Amino acid sequence: MLALFSVGKESFTSKQHMTMQSQDPAMRLQDLQYFGEFGGVNPSIEDSATYTFLNASKMEEMFEQELAGCYLYSRHWNPMNRYLSDALAAMEGTEAAQVTASGMAAISTALMQLCSHGDEIICGRMVYGGTYALLKNFLPRFGIITRFVDITNPDKIRQAINPRTKVIYCETVSNPLLEVADIPTLAQIAHANGLQLVVDNTFAPMLVSPARLGADIVIHSLTKYINGTSDTVAGAICGSKAFIGSLTDVNFGASMLLGPVMDSLRSASVLKNLRSLHVRMKQHSANASYLAQSFANMGIRTIYLGLHTHPQHQLFTRLLNPGYGYGGMVVIDMGTKQAAYELMEAMQEEKVGYLAVSLGFFRTLFSSPGSSTSSEIPEAERLQMGLTDGLVRISVGLDNDIEDIFQRITRCLEAVVI
Numbered sequence: 040m041l042a043l044f045s046v047g048k049e050s051f052t053s054k055q056h057m058t059m060q061s062q063d064p065a066m067r068l069q070d071l072q073y074f075g076e077f078g079g080v081n082p083s084i085e086d087s088a089t090y091t092f093l094n095a096s097k098m099e100e101m102f103e104q105e106l107a108g109c110y111l112y113s114r115h116w117n118p119m120n121r122y123l124s125d126a127l128a129a130m131e132g133t134e135a136a137q138v139t140a141s142g143m144a145a146i147s148t149a150l151m152q153l154c155s156h157g158d159e160i161i162c163g164r165m166v167y168g169g170t171y172a173l174l175k176n177f178l179p180r181f182g183i184i185t186r187f188v189d190i191t192n193p194d195k196i197r198q199a200i201n202p203r204t205k206v207i208y209c210e211t212v213s214n215p216l217l218e219v220a221d222i223p224t225l226a227q228i229a230h231a232n233g234l235q236l237v238v239d240n241t242f243a244p245m246l247v248s249p250a251r252l253g254a255d256i257v258i259h260s261l262t263k264y265i266n267g268t269s270d271t272v273a274g275a276i277c278g279s280k281a282f283i284g285s286l287t288d289v290n291f292g293a294s295m296l297l298g299p300v301m302d303s304l305r306s307a308s309v310l311k312n313l314r315s316l317h318v319r320m321k322q323h324s325a326n327a328s329y330l331a332q333s334f335a336n337m338g339i340r341t342i343y344l345g346l347h348t349h350p351q352h353q354l355f356t357r358l359l360n361p362g363y364g365y366g367g368m369v370v371i372d373m374g375t376k377q378a379a380y381e382l383m384e385a386m387q388e389e390k391v392g393y394l395a396v397s398l399g400f401f402r403t404l405f406s407s408p409g410s411s412t413s414s415e416i417p418e419a420e421r422l423q424m425g426l427t428d429g430l431v432r433i434s435v436g437l438d439n440d441i442e443d444i445f446q447r448i449t450r451c452l453e454a455v456v457i
């Protein structure tokens with residue numbers, strides 16, 4: 040044991056990095072083997088805001104550049120955040136990553152680092168409501184303007200590019216209509232024009248690896264599938280060593296200066312949950328696939344990426360890492376807001392799951408996106424996109440007997456007056 044620790048934790052993990060070549064995100068993650076300070080099977084939690092130096096000149100050096108294995112102050116980096124960040128980088132196949140206190144913190148930090156006053160962002164028109172509000176209402180205060188386009192139409196994106204454009208921003212799978220971004224094509228457009236492609240992969244961890252398809256920066260809300268227990272908000276930015284390093288520059292880094300640091304105790308719990316993500320994603324996908332097929336068989340308009348009726352089923356199939364299915368999100372159209380509300384209330388009564396926003400929980404969660412998670416988008420724009428009031432978004436849980444759950448849903452559907 041002693042010999043192992045004399046190598047030093049940092050050099051040990053970086054050596055592991057070099058050997059990680061697997062095409063499979065779960066394999067890349069699994070091979071990142073950590074040891075605690077006393078040989079524990081989980082890394083030790085370093086519960087400190089500040090760190091000691093044995094000599095003063097080393098501290099001075101640390102302000103100028105990062106020194107491997109050295110820590111300065113917890114907002115800059117702390118060991119537990121480093122472990123979780125390295126694990127997420129391994130999963131996404133990027134050189135580096137940095138965890139943040141929420142998904143929104145990851146998005147705002149990354150974009151504030153990439154863009155300055157006068158710059159422009161091209162963004163999918165149907166992104167997460169918080170992202171939409173950030174880009175539409177908040178960033179213009181700092182002179183950063185966003186053009187919202189139909190991300191499934193490459194011509195519209197090309198037309199929106201001008202000399203001020205810095206970033207193309209999209210979600211792998213959009214919320215709630217489950218539109219797919221053609222990441223390889225977007226990367227090609229971005230790079231031909233000297234732009235950065237930023238992809239929010241919150242809906243499709245393990246399923247899709249955007250960086251391996253050409254994205255420059257991959258964002259996650261860890262709050263959803265990755266943590267999976269709906270007990271914390273957290274986020275991550277995955278990208279090149281240079282970009283992640285720039286975030287923590289003590290003079291110019293958005294992460295260092297805006298301070299979206301995650302607490303190290305939380306990092307520890309998220310890392311443990313991340314270890315079972317591949318198993319959970321398979322079960323979410325299997326259950327969602329069963330429900331989607333069952334809804335479709337009943338003649339209910341159903342949006343699910345695994346259904347052949349989804350207009351981008353084939354595109355998504357091409358982007359997928361094999362073996363994880365088509366994800367856990369199913370959307371059904373109940374026609375009216377009243378029917379949607381009645382169904383959701385009945386499903387909570389029948390213990391199908393919870394009437395709650397968010398996703399990726401071990402139990403099923405359902406909400407009406409038009410009046411909740413996408414309510415930041417003006418009604419006229421929502422309707423134009425097909426985001427109607429009767430939609431029910433279902434984040435399918437890890438239920439052991441999904442056939443039984445569908446019988447409960449059937450009883451709820453029968454009770455709803457359409």
Ligand SMILES: *Cc1c(COP(=O)(O)O)cnc(C)c1O
Binds near residue numbers: 142263
């Ligand atoms: C939830 C979510 C976010 C925001 O993440 P928080 O952790 O809630 O800050 C961003 N993007 C997508 C796609 C999300 O679902």
